[in-house]
Amino acid sequence: MAEIRDVRVAPVDGTPKLCITFDDGRALHIVLSDQVALVLNAGGWMMREHAARVFEADLNSPNPVSRRLRMIDVGVAEI
Secondary structure (H helix, E strand, C coil): CCCEEEEEEEEECCEEEEEEEECCCCEEEEECCHHHHHHHHHHHHHHHHHHHHHHHHHHCCCCHHHHHHHHCCCCCCCC
């Protein structure tokens, strides 16, 4: 299976799409529907929360890093 090289939201043929490029050159374009945007936002939230919990576990308490991670805006485009 090919590794993901790049992921971005971009207009393709005038329609906003989630564009995934693989290291073998293949590209996948998914229409940025409300459902896709919701999944992207949920995935961003899950990654931020996971990273914050790892820092809290490493330092045995909430800390400035974990609090800042929870505040990061992942920048998913709205439709």
